[in-house]
Amino acid sequence: xxxxxxxxxxxxxxxxxxxxxxxxxxxxxxxxxxxxxxxxxxxxxxxxxxxxxxxxxxxxxxx
Numbered sequence: 722x723x724x725x726x727x728x729x730x731x732x733x734x735x736x737x738x739x740x741x742x743x744x745x746x747x748x749x750x751x752x753x754x755x756x757x758x759x760x761x762x763x764x765x766x767x768x769x770x771x772x773x774x775x776x777x778x779x780x781x782x783x784x
């Protein structure tokens with residue numbers, strides 16, 4: 722399938738194309754949003770890595 726056949730199909734079936742688009746948006750929202758995943762019962766979304774502040778290291782010098 723190329724782009725022109727998809728365009729003509731979408732013009733011929735606008736309601737079906739809209740439903741497929743809404744379904745795709747819903748699936749993407751479930752993957753991205755932790756709140757949406759919790760509401761559906763899919764558990765936690767993959768955790769984003771948090772940037773941790775660098776800890777100061779104190780060096781004790783020998784006298």
